[in-house]
Amino acid sequence: MRLERKFGLLLACKDSDYVKKMYGGYFNVFVQALAEEGEIWDLYRVVDGEFPDFVGLHMYDGFVISGSPYDAYSDECWIQKLCSLVQLLYLMETKIMGICFGHQVLCRALGGKVAKSCTGWDLGIRQVNIEKELLPWYFTEDDLVELPSTLKIIECHRDEVWEMPEGAKIIASSDKTRVEMFSMDDHILGIQGHPEYTKDILHDIIDRLHCNGCIESGLRENVRETLVIVAPDSKNWEKICKRFLKG
Numbered sequence: 117m118r119l120e121r122k123f124g125l126l127l128a129c130k131d132s133d134y135v136k137k138m139y140g141g142y143f144n145v146f147v148q149a150l151a152e153e154g155e156i157w158d159l160y161r162v163v164d165g166e167f168p169d170f171v172g173l174h175m176y177d178g179f180v181i182s183g184s185p186y187d188a189y190s191d192e193c194w195i196q197k198l199c200s201l202v203q204l205l206y207l208m209e210t211k212i213m214g215i216c217f218g219h220q221v222l223c224r225a226l227g228g229k230v231a232k233s234c235t236g237w238d239l240g241i242r243q244v245n246i247e248k249e250l251l252p253w254y255f256t257e258d259d260l261v262e263l264p265s266t267l268k269i270i271e272c273h274r275d276e277v278w279e280m281p282e283g284a285k286i287i288a289s290s291d292k293t294r295v296e297m298f299s300m301d302d303h304i305l306g307i308q309g310h311p312e313y314t315k316d317i318l319h320d321i322i323d324r325l326h327c328n329g330c331i332e333s334g335l336r337e338n339v340r341e342t343l344v345i346v347a348p349d350s351k352n353w354e355k356i357c358k359r360f361l362k363g
Contacts, residue, residue: 122157122158123158123177124160124179125160127333128186136246149350170204177362179210179212179271180214180218181218181219181363184218184274189229206303217309222306229278229306240344241270241342242271242311246266246287256361270310270314271310311350322335
């Protein structure tokens with residue numbers, strides 16, 4: 117009989133030099149935000165073709181799919197394999213939470229559509245409006261009373277969900293992105309923003325995007341100025357994620 121809860125992180129990005137130096141890698145960023153004492157967390161670098169053994173999938177209580185600089189609608193072999201894994205886990209009714217790219221992969225794999233945003237990059241901290249009554253059943257009445265109807269989250273994307281899978285429910289939206297969070301059959305949760313990110317990680321990302329010519333100086337400075345005065349509602353987002361995975 118297995119007593120420990122067991123989760124897997126499907127890492128869809130390479131570790132940046134900054135995150136390796138400050139946190140030891142993105143795996144530690146997720147563990148710090150989501151893990152609790154007595155749990156087992158395994159790392160699978162799906163971006164490098166490393167996937168869990170399909171035979172042992174039943175041993176996991178849930179999986180988290182990370183963000184990525186890749187497009188969720190790309191036909192890269194590892195992305196197609198990740199979509200196949202999502203479809204299998206969905207049939208097994210295993211909990212899967214997707215973050216940013218992971219949110220979009222869930223949508224694609226389950227029959228929705230993902231594409232470039234018509235309004236370009238969404239970078240910084242954005243206020244998200246939550247339809248609390250649409251949260252899955254494992255959010256108790258006390259959870260819903262305590263949870264604000266608007267939460268700020270770190271955003272870093274230029275792709276977005278265009279069409280939802282059949283049967284999916286939009287739980288949150290913002291003035292920039294229509295599908296900020298969705299659920300499906302109580303064991304699928306997608307979040308477009310980054311509940312695991314901290315301000316310093318976003319600072320590093322926007323600097324790298326600027327150096328690579330992906331964003332202009334004006335956008336980078338605007339995000340920098342915003343980060344001085346606004347903070348994400350990290351604790352509430354962590355509570356939402358943990359309640360979904362373990363509720």
